Amino acid sequence: MLRHLARRAAGFAVTFLLISVLVFCMMEIVPGDPASAMLGTSATPETLAALRAQMGLDAPAVIRYLRWLGGLATGDMGVSYTYGVPVGALIRERLAVTLPLTGFAVLLAVGIALPLGVTAASRPGGVADGAATLYAQGGIAVPNFWIGLLLIMVVALGLGWLPAGGFPGWDAPGSALRALLLPALALAIPQSAVLTRVTRASVVEVMNEDFVRTARAKGASVSRALWRHAVPNALVPVITMLGLQISFLIGGAVLVENVFTLPGMGRLAWQALAQRDLIVIQNVVMVFATIVIVVNLGVDLLYTVVDPRLRKRA
Amino acid sequence: MVSRTRFPRRCLLTGALLAALALPGLAGAALAAPRTDLVLGMPVEPPGLDPTSAAPTVIGQVVWQNVFEGLTRVDRDGKVQPQLAKSWTISPDGLTYTFALQQGVKFHNGEPFDASTAKFALDAIRAPGSVNPQKALYAVIADVKAPDPATLVLTLSKPSGNLLFWLGLPAAVMVEPKSRDGLKSNPVGTGPFRFAAWRKGDRVELARSPDHWNTARKVHLDKVTFRFIGDPQAAAAALRAGDVDAFPLLPAPELYAAFQKDKAFKAEPGLTASKVVAGMNNAGKPFAEKRVRQALMMAVDRKLLIEGAYSGYGAPIGSHYTPNDPGYKDLTGVYPYDPKKAKALLAEAGYAKGLTFTFKSPQMAYATRTAEILQAMFSEVGVTMNIVPTEFPAKWVQEVMRDRSFDMTVIAHAEPLDIAIYSNDPYYFGYKNPAFNEVVAQAAQATDEATRLKLYGDAQQILADDVPALFLFVLPKLSVWKAKLTGFWKNEPVPSNDLTDVRWTE
Secondary structure (H helix, E strand, O other): OHHHHHHHHHHHHHHHHHHHHHHHHHHHHOOOOHHHHHHHHHOOHHHHHHHHHHHOOOOOHHHHHHHHHHHHHOOOOOEOOOOOOEHHHHHHHHHHHHHHHHHHHHHHHHHHHHHHHHHHHHOOOOHHHHHHHHHHHHHHHOOHHHHHHHHHHHHHHHOOOOOOOOOOOOOOHHHHHHHHHHHHHHHHHHHHHHHHHHHHHHHHHHHOOHHHHHHHHOOOOHHHHHHHHHHHHHHHHHHHHHHHHHHHHHHHHHHHHHHOOOOOHHHHHHHHHHHOOHHHHHHHHHHHHHHHHHHHHHHHHHHHHHOOHHHHHO | OOOOOHHHHHHHHHHHHHHHHHHHHHHHHHHHOOOOEEEEEEOOOOOOOOOOOOOOHHHHHHHEOOOEOOOEEEOOOOOEEEOOEEEEEEOOOOOEEEEEEOOOOEOOOOOEOOHHHHHHHHHHHHOOOOOOOOHHHHOOEEEEEEEEOOEEEEEEOOOOOOHHHHOOOHHHOOOOHHHHHHOOOOOOOOOOEEEEEEEOOOEEEEEEOOOOOOOOOOOOOOEEEEEEOOOHHHHHHHHHHOOOOEEOOOOOHHHHHHHHHOOOEEOOOEEEEEEEEEEEOOOOOOOOOHHHHHHHHHOOOHHHHHHHHHOOOOEEOOOOOOOOOOOOOOOOOOOOOOHHHHHHHHHHOOOOOOEEEEEEEEOOHHHHHHHHHHHHHHHOOOEEEEEEEEOOOHHHHHHHHHOOOOOEEOEEEOOOOOHHHHHOOOOOOOOOOHHHHHHHHHHHHOOOHHHHHHHHHHHHHHHHHHOOEEEEEEEEEOOEEEOOEEOOOOOEOOOOOOOOOOEEOO
């Protein structure tokens, strides 16, 4: 187990370095430079040169890369070109919105998909199964930003139950949660649709296996066979899918944060790219990459929890 | 001593009683006194809050006149008014400006404003390493002197008729030396509102400055929040839900008519200083040929274009001037829409079989729509225009402004009174006309207003005839605010949201 973890950590470091090189090179290739983006249509060549020097853009690429990496090693992400504040603080503020948002969305997605998928699987071809299939198809077909707009129109403007957008900050936890509910739902619905399908398919498959039949033969009721024996064994593909979806959730958060005007990582990345705030983009991508790597690691560990057989292999 | 268990209960009871007694009174007070807070929606978040170090107009739209003030200011009619300079005299040769400054003015950090700070601010703009986006406008200032705290003397290298106007722009606001390095995220000015907080990606908060020097102008608002909502649907939703009280520039012209019909809101379209022009590369084929440019101008039905690109809001223009600007001449009739004549002129220029070129379209809604409509209009006269979407600002600024690798493009020029850009060399239009350069140079030096306006009129006429760019329309100011609010600017002669006069009427 220890050696396994050490191997994972080494892999993590190599992946991290590779991604950092890739991100940096990509930012070098992207046309447009942050100084001209800031100075607009009236800039003279000399003001442009002055600003580039001020931003440290006149140094060779290798030096700039090493400077950035050295900073990262000491926990210093540099200073945003446009906002003029430390990038680390900027990202922390935004993570405080995006992490709860995606976490909330995962909870909602699982909360919808597990009962729905399992109920559908308990009687394939039944009414519940039909409803779940319909839900799954609809949820996959409709993009999350559109669901977001619909929720704004119906729940916020029509019924007036929840705010139409914006984020009051965590000083007011109640209002903050209320502000996150609709966007989380908009994110969760497409995800739950996929998860419902996977759960249903996986449970149906497991229900046909010998050990479930054995359980039934030994006198377990249908619901006991389902919940005690089939569901835990059906969870591995569901967790795999969930892990894969985290990166999609983060991508979806960009759109949903725009619709609900939430100051999250997605909006930060979006604005920074438009302004060519390269140092911000580089760090945002690294944070996203780290999250995805960590989530994958977590998913691996979860496997061993739900399926003891995998523990030996690890 | 009160026991622990009884204390809260007694507290609660007393509190409840007090609340019951006070509530009707509070409600009454709330009805009688108008609100003193305001939430303002803006489509774009400013990148930094220092208008002296970056160009985006949205910076001025938050801080200019609210946080920062200048020696002069431009008012809602586009006229120059005194501000931190209460009066001035100009020497007969137009080369020496002597300003008498307001006394007893303090920056929000407690530092005093006097002639030496004014000198610091102006010198900072002109310094060799300065990154002021409008640096070129102030290049005529040869020397700044502060003979005493109340007097500032500017010596110019040549007369400059618009200098007082330039000094009233966001790029020339007065800044204080100690705060200068942090202005991007912590703006410190002399204005009626002080910077309170910036939750990046979401909002900027301003609070009324308790000791603003200008006691003659009563400020009614105590707290102002700028919220940044980019999505047009979300912007309209925020207004309707009451999350936002006003949107000075609604990002969705197609949603504007609904607000005009709604009694809960005031929505009167005005005009901005932004001129939408389709710049052509006059340095290369086919636009080096004047007749081609004129023909394309005649191929454009500006009215229809405005209808399609901006839901009919905005005003057509015939030169690089807006109806807001002093000395404006309506030149839309120089090359009116006439596709037949356009075709004949193209044939005369050797393009009887038509021509093909590319159009770099920055990815903003108005630009993309303008591009598509122009494409359709040009095809009527046998001209094929291929649209190349070009990300704005980064890619567009590099390819069009810096590398000048383009045939035609479109952009809204937001700087007020910037007709002289056509004499810049190099500049992306690649337009070279010594006669025009001469006229704008003379106009810039004319300190007599009548002469100056006449010369700028001549300059407008030359551009209208030469068509270095297709002059399309002025961006409208599609403002929406709650019916109970008053004091907003209808037009926007300078990119701004001056909130000094804004108040709730009940």
